[in-house]
Amino acid sequence: MAVDQQTFQDTLDRVFARQDTLEACKSRDLGAILRILGRHGVTQGQVASRTGIAQGRLSEYKTGKRVPEKTSVFESFANGLNMPAPARRAMGLAPRQEADPTPQNGGSDLQTPLDAFDILQLATEAGRRGGEVRRREMLELAATIGAGMAFGRNDMWERLAYAITKPAAVDEPLVREMELRSEGFHQLDLVMPSRSLFKAILAHLNELTTLLNGMADDPHNELRKRLIISAGESSVLAGWWASDFGNMAAARTLYETAERAAKEASDPAINACLLAYKSYIPSMRGAHGRSRALLTEALRVLPASVSPTTEAWLAARHAEESAALGDRKQALESWGRAEDAFSVADPAEDRSWTCFFDQARFDSCRISTYANIPGRLDKAEEIASDMIASVGDFEQKRVAIVLGDIAAAHLRHGHINEASRIAKDGLAAVRESEFAMWLPKFEEVAKGVNQWRTKDPVRSFLEDLAVTKRQFGASAR
Incomplete structure (x- = not known):
């Protein structure tokens, strides 16, 4: 059952006002602080979700297996738990700014109203940061944009506006910004509903299209090829979002755009991703044979060793669908392939769409596979x-x-x-x-x-x- 956010904050305030907690803050002993919080009903999961510090890492701090040293860790901890000023001072941290953009709901909901232009900025910044973007970070970034600060990146928008009217002005920095924005949308997919993002990604695709239409069709132009790949990656994601909220006509159009981009850029990995997204629709309807056929084709078109994380995702999904069909042998064989690929995968450094396929998502595929194999439900x-x-x-x-x-x-x-x-x-x-x-x-x-x-x-x-x-x-x- 969800905990009332004000009650939760009141608990935190009481804990951080205790003398033993303040002493632990003075020595920067996060392990001791976590143990005190635990005695007052604050779980590591709650701390993790509010601070962006992985629960496994918090457990290591609590047991003393690992000792944090970087100031950024203590800042994340203090900011995430909205530590009062005395506790922050005891920890050696500066007081938090009065104009704190973080919503006072503990970071559980994204309430800041954002228009498409705001989200375009948010996506660009998310792509620039890279790695897994925590929901709390997005709340703070969104509030910052809402305050009109725009990250001080106005030069990018000026270059884009100029390049749209003067295609010859398309240069490396502008293309990289557009790539970062495409990557950022995949990051935002992890923490925001698709309906909130769809209008913005269409605006992004429109800008990419305008840039491409103004450039000569030169197969040797590397900048143009990179823009096409960004358009393909963004179209795949937009199609996925459209199918999420039932606009199948838009999904088909966007998927067709992604297919054309994959062909023009000679990037079959985009097609493999597209087929994987498509496989979820028949699976939801119980048509596991159709879903597995799409995944089989996806594995076929994915070039060897091009994207280990994509291969792990596709093979894991293939195992899920094979298990749902009662094909135990194929399910275990596909799962073995998934494990081999995942063992060398680095989702954060792979293709833009692979950022979601971390250990937790990999385990969720294993759960689905094992749940459909006789004798393995308990393990699942x-x-x-x-x-x-x-x-x-x-x-x-x-x-x-x-x-x-x-x-x-x-x-x-x-x-x-x-x-x-x-x-x-x-x-x-x-x-x-x-x-x-x-x-x-x-x-x-x-x-x-x-x-x-x-x-x-x-x-x-x-x-x-x-x-x-x-x-x-x-x-x-």
Whole structure:
């Protein structure tokens, strides 16, 4: 159950006013602070989601296995928990600015209203930062933009405006900015609903198109090729978002644009990504054979060793669909390929779309695969429990995916009450993340348990499903 944010902040304020906590702050002993917080009901997961410090790293601080030294770590900790001024001073940190842009809701929701231009700036900055962009960082960046500060990057917009009217002005810095923006949209996909981003990515694609239309069709022009690749990567993501909220006509058009870009830039990895995104639609409808066929084609067109993370993603999805089809042998074979590729993968340094495929997402595919292999449901649940405990509150898309798979597995095993309880928890994650694409998974569970609707867990789940569907306006595709 969600904790009231004011109550949570009151707890933090009381803890940081304690003498033992202030002494721990003076010695910069995060381990001691975490132990004190824990005794007052503040979990490492809550700290992780608000500070952006991985829960595993917090555990190492708590046990003394690792001792933080960088000031940036203490800043993130203090800012994330909104530490009061006395505790900050004790830790040797400057007082936080009065004009603190961070919303006072603990970072659980992105409330700052942003228009398309704001999000274009946000995407550019997210791409520039690279790596995994934490939700709290996005809240602060969004609020900064909302205050009209624009990161001091006005020169980029001036160069873009000039290049759109004077194509010869397209240069390396401008192309790199457009690439960073494309990468940034993939980062934002992890922390913001697709509906909030769709208009902005269309504006980005329009600017890329205008630049490309003004340039000569020269296959030897490397800058032009890079812009085409950015357009392809952005079109794939925009198509994915369009399908998420049910605009299949727009999704098809955007996917076709991505295919043309992949062909013109001789970049088949874009096509492999496109096919992987497409595979989710038939999977949600129970057409696992069609989904696996798309993934088989994706693995075929992906050049060897071009993108280890993409190969790991495709093979893991292939294992999921094979397991759903009851093909145990192929599922384990594909999973072995996924593990081999993931062992050498670096999602943050791979293609723009691979930033999402970290250890937690890899584990969610393993959960789905094992849940459909006889005798491995217990192992799937064990992995799921560990994974959900390790992710932050902002990673509700992952939670929805995992709980939907586990609920479906319990239904196949005839565990009606357990399937309903887990599915209800999954629906809460769907609503939190606005991840409508995953609703059909829960609708299938609902069909399976409907005949037992007089049971309390089933009735509660079905009522929750009706509420969730009303939130999204209609049944998901």
